[in-house]
Amino acid sequence: MARAGSGSLPRYILQRILLVIPMIWVILTVVFVVLRVAPGDPVSAALGGKLNAQALEQRREALGFNRPLIAQYWDYVSSVMHLDFGTTFSDNQPVLRVIRDNGGATLSLTVAAFVIALVVGIPLGLLAGRFRDSVPDVVIRLFGILSYAAPVFFVGFLLQLYVAGPLGLPTSGDASPITVFQVQPKTHILLLDALLSGNGAAIQDVLKHLVLPATTLGLLICGIFIRLVRVNMLQTMQADYVEAAEARGISSGKVTWRHGFRNALVPVITVVGLQFALLLGGAVLTEPTFNWPGIGSKLVFYINNRDYGAVQGIITIFALAVVLISVIIDIVNALIDPRVRF
């Protein structure tokens, strides 16, 4: 074997997938060590004031907390392998059901935010990179830095104060009660359900509720796109082939468009995937800001209830999702750009 993964695509994909397994294992172990092995009693933390000592002991036994740690560890890893992420302690629900019931809201929020970030961020980044050190560059860069520097809950606060009123946009929840009542739940994604129902007023209501939260989260990611695309553009415009194109007398507009923009956008695909983790983190903060009924709001609810079971399950699922997305992005990247495979 001269070189690992010498250019064949299936081999690269296989390697990448195999590498995920130890990664997932270590992530599970980190979660387990932090939440189970470290000091602290999950059961009395969640239910301390509500049950007497005997009942607490029963719960501990039922949850297997008095068994040896290694057995608990084995239980946890093997149940995750079977896609069982445990139950919450405070309201005794399977974590998967919590994800299913609230995942739709989180999904529509993050997708909408991502679209806003791409539509705003990429053109601004290209512009700033093309005209380096000009006035637009300074303004765009400052905007990029500010949108990254402003915490989502602060942006949300400002939007609720100054934008929601004049535009008549709702600041809480993902739909008004009447819409929830009218729309038949089918897909667990309210926007899709509303579209399927064909109820114009309901669709409008859902979209209106989406505007402010998605803008808030989108601005956070948009700053990162601006910085990234700008730097890529700077580096691309210094490349030899750009100089060569200029030397051949191709007009500067055409050079910028054909040789600059296009190549500057290639690395963006990789980083777009990496932003998924940031997007999830941002969603955890955006959702409580707007009472958005997603997984993030649920996580905050369980954190405040000191529910170890729920926190462990939700965090495990989030971490797995991030790892899997990064693998998919790597594979897509290898399909697009053969250089990655070597």
Added chain:
Amino acid sequence: MRRVAAGLLKPFTETAGLARWMLVAGVLLTAVFVVFALFAPWVAPYGFAQTSAHGVAFPKLGHPDSQHWFGTDRLFFDVFSRVIWGARTALEVVVLSIFFCVVIGVPLGLASGYYGGWFDRIVVLVMDAMYAFPSFLLAIVFSFLLTNVYGGSVVAVSLSLTAVYIPQYFRVVRNTTLSAKEATYVEAARAIGATDGRIMRRYLFGNVIQSVPVLGTLNAADAILTLAGLGFLGLGIQSTDAAEWGHDLNRALADAGGGVWWTGLYPGLAIVLLVTGLTLVGEGLNETLNPTLRRRRLLPVVMPGRAAPNLVEEERS
């Protein structure tokens, strides 16, 4: 001493125009907050958990006026004082977490890079997994545990941030150690019988520690945001223990509906300004230290005088 000064000034002397101005603006912004943090008791008119002065209780959600420049919040606290004291909390948390990162990450990276073998592999795997873990979620998990077991405190939050940033310190130190340990002077030290511990302390430490300040600056902005995020979720510090901007914003959110803007605007602005300052410093450093982005100031080219042709002729002959 002069070399250290020259090294510190390098980002200034080697940049020009916009990059320099951004760096200067960043340093100034950051410096203002550091001054607030250091001199909080003198700058802030009241304590961070003070609800009355001279026997007169503060108003609840009072408008900004001459007594309370930024108004008061729903817990009767003076917003201006809490903004100032918040700078101290932020500085404490950032400095503490960098300290923990250095104290744990540097020796670990040194030992891992120096000894190699299975120890190295295990530590690298763990650190890689922590790095791959979505950073804000990792901070949530750690602070969830620490606040439940030890209660929310500056130290608990700092430790949560340490868990997020330590893989970066570990990596940089380990990689520098890997290359530095092959140097001739290390081989020489080993040949004259220096112990492993002595080689690491005396010969490698000085080499690997240089990258830490840059890393600290680059991470500081992110750390402030993570701290505020944890505070917003109620995972950070209790409002009576210390002033924390994120937690104050959480309480302010309930006021927004009633048109109360001062309780959220000022802590939020404080976060934005400090993070902007730190980002400008980090970006300025990045643009000077990263060769692909660097744009050096052009030095005037002095054409050689008549001596040059003579030299060439002499070489020929």
